[in-house]
Amino acid sequence: MKISKPNIIFGDSNLNFFKSLLKIFNIKINYIKIEKFKDNEYKIQFLKKFNEKIIFILQSLSNPIHDNLINLFLIIDSLKKICIKKIYLIIPYFCYSRQDKIFNENSSISIKLISNLFDFFNVNKIITLDPHSSNFECCFNTPLKILKSTSLFVNDIVKNNISFDIIVSPDIGGVLRAKNLANYLNLELVIIDKRRPISNYIKIFCIIGNVEFKKCIVVDDIIDTGNSIIEVTNFLFFNKINTVIVYITHSIFSEKSFIKIYNSKINKLIVTDTINFNYFNDKIKIITTKYLFIEEIKKIILEKYEI
Template sequence: MKMIKPNIIFGNSNLIFFKSLLKIFNIKKNYIKIEKFKDNEYNIKFLKKFNNKNIFLLQSLSNPIHDNLINLFLIINSLKKICKKVFLIIPYFCYSRQDKLFNINSPISIKLISNILDYFNIEKILTIDSHANNFECYFNTSIKILKSTSLIVNDIVKNNIIIEMIISPDIGGVLRAKHLANYLNLELVIIDKRRPISNHIKIFCVIGNIKFKNCLIIDDIIDTGNSIIEVTNFLFFHSIKSVIIYITHAIFSNNSYIKIINSKIKKLIITDTINFINNYNKIKILTTKYLFIEEMKNIMIEEYEI
């Protein structure tokens, strides 16, 4: 049975990723035009009628975060007036790290974003490797969080990468690292790392034996790179043999990937949830598009669109 092409539109973020995804469905055009007025207000124009249709809206909420957020809200607001259902795909979800009170009276920022999205009554949200373990709890909207574990395992097997130890770089990432360790039947090691202030860490100890081991660190986000460099130096101080790192969302604020290039890290493997032009042998990019495509196909089947 032939799969009917889905109705897909996307915002201004991560265009390389979204265009490659459209290519899989043999869709050649984005049916939305996004312009700006002289004062930088957005002007949204649809190039096709979507009356009473199911729509997949793609938007990654990476830098410039607030432009992309407003961009997203305006598009959804327009779509909800004419469409049957809107399925929202957000590969990288901004503000996911601000999921609790860090100071007295500070906002729980992800809760505010979730409340706004809930207001639009979206049918479903798809994302991947959320920062918070309780991410779904902030939303009334149905949300599915895809996992990149299969991509990592496939890459390790395909390239015969020797791994003897899985490391969680902090307590918060234990569930993510444990899932991979179980998948590969390897021992899990935990770094007791804390943040006294933003973008600075203090490492207290390593829980597990890492001496002379080939190690793999798995985490969801790399931003300034300071944390992962300090953890790497800490591990080499404790006599590890080598370390490779798998990160889903590579923010790379202030070109922080340069720190990785000049570090003791053997290889950094990231995904394409955030656009990054890679010209470095030490960095490798895995695509997540097939994970999203598979889920989109499942939704189409459930919605009787084939």
């Protein structure tokens, strides 16, 4: 059975990643023109008539977050106006997933507000990777497919024949993520009791497990300022760890915090390409997530042809 090329368009974020993904489907052009007026308002224009009534939109909701959100909402709204029946969103990094609770009296639950906006557009499915919140799925009425980066990390470790003794969760909230990786690699799990009394400040209380003279992998979903992972690394070396390799899904790197990582005791940092990042050196390595999303696109295309 011959399957036609999917209709895939992408927004204004992470352009290199999206272009490399489209190459797999032999799609050479983004059939959407995105312009900005002098006051930064967006104007959206489609460059072809979509005969198929199924379309995929690629957009990572990283910095500038609100530009990328509005950009995406305008694209969806424009597609609705030309009667596209099924819209699937590929969102590698989903903003506001860290704000899943009320932080103080009368404050908004930010991810719930964002989810309500997506629910309004009534898209068919949102496909994303490693959202921070364990409550993420509960906030949405829109169907979700949440992908995990664990298999990518395992493949990289096996491919490079890297030997380790333990997997470390840098906090209690990341235990499930670290446990999944530990199970794949049949390694011991160590947990750090780290708490955040105020934003961008952490306090480490204790370590659960033995790290002395061992090689470890620390796994987490987001690196932002880098302060937290550096503090964890320093704490591990204080407890006589031998080697610290860090695997992170989303590399936000606020205020060029990758420079702090480069100057830290971290032996190597491996991040994915869900957020645009072009700073390469011998300490920071990037692995691609595009094949995870390609497989999901293929599944949806094949479902259309099922009898």
